[in-house]
Amino acid sequence: MFSVLGAGVAGLCAATALAERGARVEVIDPSPDPTGASWYAGGMLAPFCEGEAAPQEVVVAGQAARDWWAARVPGVLTHGTLVVAPPRDQAELGRFARATQGHAPVDPGVLEPDLAGRFARGLFFADEAHLDPRAALQALRDRLLTLGAELHFGTDARPRGQVIDCRGLSARGELAGLRAVRGEMLLLRCDGFHLHRPVRLLHPRFPCYIVPRGPGLFMVGATMIETDQDGPITARSVMELLSAAYALHPALAEAALIETGAGLRPAFADNIPRIVHQGDRIFINGLYRHGYLMAPALAERLAQTLFQEVPLAS
Missing domain, CATH: 3.30.9.10 (D-Amino Acid Oxidase, subunit A, domain 2)
Known part of the structure; x- marks a missing residue:
């Protein structure tokens, strides 16, 4: 069992990548209708434009976002x-x-x-694209339910199994440097x-x-x-x-x-989103302005590691 904390774009992408591999997944969020920063995003899947200020690793990893979203949610438009x-x-x-x-x-x-x-x-x-973030979040929720995941919103339910912490700024007490x-x-x-x-x-x-x-x-x-x-x-x-x-x-x-x-x-200080293994939790955090662009890459990297599709990074 994987317990994903937080139902923003990072949490829903992580839960989706795990559930698609057949894992038992629950998503827990204290809000009865989670919104947060993901709700107010532009929804631009624009890795090349972000290269103006973002490091090359964001530009490279972000190029997979368009196809990842298009395979899972309706309304991804590749109009550049x-x-x-x-x-x-x-x-x-x-x-x-x-x-x-x-x-x-x-x-x-x-x-x-x-x-x-x-x-x-x-x-x-x-080669860039865009989507409606609110419609995309709802589509991921619906997909997770179809895959058999449990969504616990409006509750502080006790997590079970491996905890994947995607709570953004709410994790500052446990994750330094945010x-x-x-x-x-x-x-x-x-x-x-x-x-x-x-x-x-x-x-x-x-x-x-x-x-x-x-x-x-x-x-x-x-x-x-x-x-x-x-x-x-x-x-x-x-x-x-x-x-x-x-x-x-x-x-x-x-x-x-x-x-x-x-x-x-x-x-984080360098504005690079990352996966952090700390204690008995795994954090996906620091998405900065790259939420919809980088959440799919981080989610897939996490799932590949947990399912031993790639070696665990040192």
Whole structure:
């Protein structure tokens, strides 16, 4: 029996990888309807774009995420990622191009007709994908039930067997070195504007991304704030994200703001997600801003080790 603590993206991916190998699995979360930082993610499966700041191991491991998710949940769209910058920030586009791989130059208006004439140049990362995080989490819950796993939500049930701790920041008491990185997001409705893929808008002070979530719906995120302060999104972040959205297209100034959200993401000092064997527990933690990108790779690595498909790392 494996007891997975935490029903965010790390916990559900770990439980799925174990259950698919025929293991008895239970997922335990004290919340009756677990959300947390996973609920407010952008859902971009963008390993090459993340290479701007992430180490190469994240870029390499993250390339498996698209196919892992597509094999298990509906709605994974491989439409690529478009990266643009305002005219005054064209140097940012050159810097981003030098720091990343897997892209080609593009006229943004060719890919996204609603952006025609607004940006002279862009970068297109054709092999990247995106999904709706909330739909993906629910699909993994449903899959786990089909595989015979037990889901214990809204309880502090005593774990049984090998404990896989995926509680994020709630594990700081047992796992040293974690810090909180706050992410904030908006959900806008703008029926007169269309995007087919995530668009990253580069800006020296507040770069952001805009992800389509269905007809007329757009998720705008995400600020990166080094703080332990939880709670609602700040007014400053709302203004900055709305300003960035307006810089992408003026039509978004008329959008309805239908949701705001914030979450604290766990990170180690080097921002690299990892598996930690400590005492009688195994931790998957420190996913930083790479939750949906890196959780599948960590889950598969864990399952391969536990089922002796690969040697246990020293």
